[in-house]
Amino acid sequence: MNSTLTTICSIAILFATPLLSAKTLEFTIDGIKSSKGKIYVQLFKGEGNYLSNKAYLSSIAVAKQGQITIRFNDLGVDDLATDGADANDLSNDYAIRYYHDENDNASMETNLFGMPTEGYGYSNNAKANYGPVKYSQIKFHLASQTVLNTSTIAY
Amino acid sequence: MQRRQILKNIAGIAGVGASNFVLGNPIATLVNLSTQRKADLLVNAKQAFSSALKTSPTLLGLQNNTGNFPPRQLTIEGKLPNDISGVLYRNGPAKFERGDQRYLHQFEGDGMINSFTFSEQSITHQGKFVQTAKFIAEQQKNKFLYSGPLSQIENSRNVSHADVVNTANINVIPVNNEIWALWESGSATAMNAETLDTKRRVNLGENSQYGDKLKGLAFSAHPKIEANGDIWNFGLSPSGHIALYQLSAKGTVKNVGMINARYRGKMLHDFLITHKHILIILPSLTANSVNDSNAMALFNSFKYDENLPMQVLVIDKQSLALKKQFELDAGFAFHFGNAWEETDGTIHFDASINNNIGVMDELSELMSGKLRSLDNSPHTALFTLHTNGSTTKSSIDGDSEFPRVYDHLVGQRNKKLYTLSHTESNFWRDTVCCLDTDSGEKDKFVYGENFIAEEHIIVSNTAKEGEGYLVGTALHIPSKRTCLNIFKADSLNKGPICRAWLPYHIPLGLHGSFKAS
Numbered sequence: 001m002n003s004t005l006t007t008i009c010s011i012a013i014l015f016a017t018p019l020l021s022a023k024t025l026e027f028t029i030d031g032i033k034s035s036k037g038k039i040y041v042q043l044f045k046g047e048g049n050y051l052s053n054k055a056y057l058s059s060i061a062v063a064k065q066g067q068i069t070i071r072f073n074d075l076g077v078d079d080l081a082t083d084g085a086d087a088n089d090l091s092n093d094y095a096i097r098y099y100h101d102e103n104d105n106a107s108m109e110t111n112l113f114g115m116p117t118e119g120y121g122y123s124n125n126a127k128a129n130y131g132p133v134k135y136s137q138i139k140f141h142l143a144s145q146t147v148l149n150t151s152t153i154a155y
Numbered sequence: 156m157q158r159r160q161i162l163k164n165i166a167g168i169a170g171v172g173a174s175n176f177v178l179g180n181p182i183a184t185l186v187n188l189s190t191q192r193k194a195d196l197l198v199n200a201k202q203a204f205s206s207a208l209k210t211s212p213t214l215l216g217l218q219n220n221t222g223n224f225p226p227r228q229l230t231i232e233g234k235l236p237n238d239i240s241g242v243l244y245r246n247g248p249a250k251f252e253r254g255d256q257r258y259l260h261q262f263e264g265d266g267m268i269n270s271f272t273f274s275e276q277s278i279t280h281q282g283k284f285v286q287t288a289k290f291i292a293e294q295q296k297n298k299f300l301y302s303g304p305l306s307q308i309e310n311s312r313n314v315s316h317a318d319v320v321n322t323a324n325i326n327v328i329p330v331n332n333e334i335w336a337l338w339e340s341g342s343a344t345a346m347n348a349e350t351l352d353t354k355r356r357v358n359l360g361e362n363s364q365y366g367d368k369l370k371g372l373a374f375s376a377h378p379k380i381e382a383n384g385d386i387w388n389f390g391l392s393p394s395g396h397i398a399l400y401q402l403s404a405k406g407t408v409k410n411v412g413m414i415n416a417r418y419r420g421k422m423l424h425d426f427l428i429t430h431k432h433i434l435i436i437l438p439s440l441t442a443n444s445v446n447d448s449n450a451m452a453l454f455n456s457f458k459y460d461e462n463l464p465m466q467v468l469v470i471d472k473q474s475l476a477l478k479k480q481f482e483l484d485a486g487f488a489f490h491f492g493n494a495w496e497e498t499d500g501t502i503h504f505d506a507s508i509n510n511n512i513g514v515m516d517e518l519s520e521l522m523s524g525k526l527r528s529l530d531n532s533p534h535t536a537l538f539t540l541h542t543n544g545s546t547t548k549s550s551i552d553g554d555s556e557f558p559r560v561y562d563h564l565v566g567q568r569n570k571k572l573y574t575l576s577h578t579e580s581n582f583w584r585d586t587v588c589c590l591d592t593d594s595g596e597k598d599k600f601v602y603g604e605n606f607i608a609e610e611h612i613i614v615s616n617t618a619k620e621g622e623g624y625l626v627g628t629a630l631h632i633p634s635k636r637t638c639l640n641i642f643k644a645d646s647l648n649k650g651p652i653c654r655a656w657l658p659y660h661i662p663l664g665l666h667g668s669f670k671a672s
Contacts (some may be wrong), residue, residue, distance in 0.1 A: 128314075130314050
């Protein structure tokens with residue numbers, strides 16, 4: 001009886017496994033200058049969603065001086081999009097941008113010219129250079145089971 | 156992994172405010188070169204300058220400087236006036252070379268503050284590099300790390316905001332008990348007024364209602380300081396918007412505004428005030444389309460357009476709102492002396508004006524040791540903006556640059572305008588001049604071709620135009636020494652009444668201020 005139950009459970013688990021292999025993205029941010037506030041991270045799927053500010057997934061982490069790692073699980077499966085992102089965007093491109101909300105007001109501070117005055121950054125450790133970064137600089141593929149990506153925050 | 160809607164979009168990460176660096180003219184030969192070739196130009200520049208200096212000592216003032224100048228008492232010739240008490244501060248590019256490379260433009264050099272402290276019987280000089288973030292980083296690595304507005308560095312570090320490459324190299328003003336070294340594309344840099352030690356990058360809105368809203372904004376190098384101590388200034392955004400600042404004498408923000416000037420010319424160096432208005436004078440510069448690979452070569456990002464009228468934006472000082480706009484003939488001016496306003500609203504101002512920006516190419520050529528004539532020197536023009544919208548212009552014969560007026564007359568009616576021009580020298584300004592703007596008469600002193608005269612500043616203890624002294628540095632080419640010269644402000648033609656010598660020369664500077672004790 002016990003043996004039968006075990007078998008049934010195993011089969012159930014087997015059938016529950018999705019046909020597409022779920023992937024994990026670990027995004028490490030270093031150079032965080034203080035433990036004040038939070039780190040807001042957005043994951044985008046495809047350039048169109050990035051340009052229209054439609055995040056695929058979002059994450060908020062408590063800021064920690066030095067380094068934090070954000071994990072995005074179950075990527076690569078046919079997930080429901082969030083924040084109005086286009087779920088039909090079958091692109092395998094992803095991109096991340098983030099900022100350090102030091103004053104904890106849930107928004108990124110900018111000066112009168114629109115330049116960030118709180119720390120921010122992008123996947124692939126892309127940096128603004130005499131202008132904003134381009135999507136081509138920050139996109140990456142889910143090429144393996146666990147994808148690692150890093151960025152040093154710019155203040 | 157939480158999927159939450161409250162994450163605010165990190166949108167609007169705007170372009171870096173770097174497109175309004177101190178800029179120059181397009182250098183056509185740079186446009187289609189590879190990064191490697193562009194970097195090679197810096198090596199070539201160093202070799203060419205070094206070679207030229209051997210036969211042309213007149214280039215001394217653009218020699219690279221490697222260190223600070225410790226305090227040193229100057230040797231006095233003549234009688235030092237006993238009613239000058241305070242410090243003359245000057246700023247200018249001084250660090251031009253690292254490793255085997257040399258910048259391609261004078262304006263790219265890291266700033267150095269030189270101070271001349273007047274006591275009853277002596278003048279003491281010292282000079283220190285402004286310890287900007289850029290300067291410190293490049294000192295540590297002993298090489299250029301960042302591309303400049305003309306010089307392209309291979310594997311340049313990214314420039315995420317203008318202050319990353321702030322060289323603090325244009326002007327210096329006393330503020331409260333400090334001095335501020337000024338650039339024009341980013342923040343002021345606060346320094347100790349006595350030791351010249353660098354203290355911090357100024358965040359204008361700190362400890363005020365503005366918080367970080369003014370952090371990193373362009374704060375230009377020619378603030379206008381009114382007789383009441385208020386400091387007025389502007390800052391150009393890459394978008395063509397212009398921020399306007401009113402600070403107290405202590406450097407605290409009193410008012411800030413923003414106008415959309417829709418200016419595409421990328422460079423805006425100076426401005427003016429009257430007792431009622433701010434005058435933003437947009438030169439005939441417009442954007443120059445460049446391909447993406449040259450986006451960083453900012454000298455390629457704008458051009459002079461002879462068909463584009465200059466615009467004068469007249470802005471109310473209280474509301475910081477645009478009140479009137481005037482069009483002038485096409486032209487370009489780095490510097491303006493003063494503006495003033497009649498009771499009926501008629502506005503008068505002067506400009507050191509030109510009909511091209513060729514001087515920018517010439518300043519680049521000098522960096523490679525190629526001597527150029529002063530054919531592109533500007534001249535003084537006196538403008539009147541009439542209440543009916545019309546304008547008049549009167550040009551003064553001869554060339555003129557670095558205009559200065561008495562401090563107590565900033566924004567008020569002035570009759571005297573002190574400038575530099577050239578008489579004997581083909582390459583440098585060698586003459587100080589006082590123009591009577593009413594009569595057109597000039598009082599001059601010609602240093603001669605053996606001297607390179609720098610901006611001279613009025614030092615006076617009285618609020619009477621014509622009294623006091625005109626003080627300025629000059630590089631004596633044959634002896635390779637810099638001297639500080641003191642003239643009676645009302646009789647330049649009699650020559651300096653006192654001259655104080657350094658045993659060496661210091662780099663040619665740009666602008667400065669006098670802080671009375």
